[in-house]
Structure formats: C-alpha cells, structure tokens
Amino acid sequence: MQLYFKDRLFSAGITEILNEQEQQVGKIDLKSAFTSAIDVYGAxxxxxxxxxxxxxxxxxxxxxxxxxxxxxxxxxxxxxxKKFTYEAEGRGRYDLVGSFMSREYAIHDESGTELAHFRQVNGMFSSGAFRLDHTSTKLDSYELVAVIMGMYAIQKRQSSAANAGTI
Known part of the structure; x- marks a missing residue:
C-alpha cells in the first residue's frame, strides 16, 4: 500500500491521507500548533x-x-x-533508519527485514509531506502514519531546541 500524507503550516487542522490514485483514504487531525498531538482516521x-x-x-x-x-x-x-526505534506493545521492536543527508527511511523489524520505507517529499520551505510504501502485515499502515508523524514532530522539536540555543 502506498500512502501520501503531510503536516500543515503551524501543525494545526485537518490534512488528507491519499493513496497512489490520489483518492482520500483517511485524514489526520493535527490537534494544535502547541501540543503536536494527532488523531488518525480511516477512509x-x-x-x-x-x-x-x-x-x-x-x-x-x-x-x-x-x-x-x-x-x-x-x-x-x-x-x-538518523535512527528511531518504535517499540510496539507485544509486537516487537522496529527501527526507522535514514542516512544523515537523506530524506528516505527504511523500517526494519528485529531480524533486519525491511517492512516499509518512506520518503519525505516536501520542498525545503514547506511543511513535511511523506510517501509511505508498506506491504507488511506486522504493523498497520495508519499506525505507521502516526509513527512517521511522530518522528517528524521529534525532528521539529530537536531543530527548535538547536535554533533556540544559538540565539
């Protein structure tokens, strides 16, 4: 399954989840610009x-x-x-790994098998947009949307903290 989804400017509001035919198959509610919380809805x-x-x-x-x-x-x-670990309750540990300068990541299970990969497809000065390619049944695609949006939220926090430290 291939999904496209994105953040919004100021990380607030509703954004669509699209499939490869550009049909809406869900949505993300970016709850607030201040909390980074999200809700993910199906089709x-x-x-x-x-x-x-x-x-x-x-x-x-x-x-x-x-x-x-x-x-x-x-x-x-x-x-x-760039490395992140997602510990799924009772379902194992998964690593999200991307090279330092790359905008592409792979998701591997504990045995090293690739379950999915995703790429950040937005421009330099626009909010984060992603393409997820996922074929495994170990993790749900919509759960992975929440995980990827969390990874992006962590990166934004780290960037903000680094920028605040240089002022």
Missing amino acids: DGRMLCKGRFPFFSNRWEVCDADERQLGVLRVRFSFLS
Missing part, C-alpha cells in the same frame, strides 16, 4: 489511532482510539545517520 471516518508527546517527554506515544498504547517511538543517537 470510513472512524478514528484508528492517535499520537502525542506525554507531558515533559521526548518520546512519542501511539495509542488506539480507546487510549490503549500501541507503541512508543524514541530517537536513537547515531553518527552520520
């Missing part, structure tokens, strides 16, 4: 999952519509690459 309009930073935390939690935790995304420090 039928039903909420499937949500993502958020817990209070004073740098980890991104993904929960189902009933607030049961699906997993936690954390940044892993690495030299010359």
Whole structure:
C-alpha cells in the first residue's frame, strides 16, 4: 500500500491521507500548533489511532482510539545517520533508519527485514509531506502514519531546541 500524507503550516487542522490514485483514504487531525498531538482516521471516518508527546517527554506515544498504547517511538543517537526505534506493545521492536543527508527511511523489524520505507517529499520551505510504501502485515499502515508523524514532530522539536540555543 502506498500512502501520501503531510503536516500543515503551524501543525494545526485537518490534512488528507491519499493513496497512489490520489483518492482520500483517511485524514489526520493535527490537534494544535502547541501540543503536536494527532488523531488518525480511516477512509470510513472512524478514528484508528492517535499520537502525542506525554507531558515533559521526548518520546512519542501511539495509542488506539480507546487510549490503549500501541507503541512508543524514541530517537536513537547515531553518527552520520538518523535512527528511531518504535517499540510496539507485544509486537516487537522496529527501527526507522535514514542516512544523515537523506530524506528516505527504511523500517526494519528485529531480524533486519525491511517492512516499509518512506520518503519525505516536501520542498525545503514547506511543511513535511511523506510517501509511505508498506506491504507488511506486522504493523498497520495508519499506525505507521502516526509513527512517521511522530518522528517528524521529534525532528521539529530537536531543530527548535538547536535554533533556540544559538540565539
């Protein structure tokens, strides 16, 4: 399955999730420019999952519509690459890895098998937009949308912190 989705300027409002035929197959509610919380809805309009930073935390939690935790995304420090780990509750650990200058990432399970890959497809001065290519049944595509949006939120936080430190 191939999905396209994006952030919005100021990270607030509703944005569409599109398939490869540019048909809407869901939406993301970017709750607020101040909290980075999101809700992910399927094609039928039903909420499937949500993502958020817990209070004073740098980890991104993904929960189902009933607030049961699906997993936690954390940044892993690495030299010359971008790494994140998503620990899915009872379903294993998954690594999101991209090279330092690349806008492309692969998602691997614990055995090193690639389950999906995604690419940031936006321009330099526009909000984040992504293309997800996913064929595995180990993780749901909409859950991965929440994970990728969480990775992007973590990167924005890191960038803000770095920029604030240079003033």
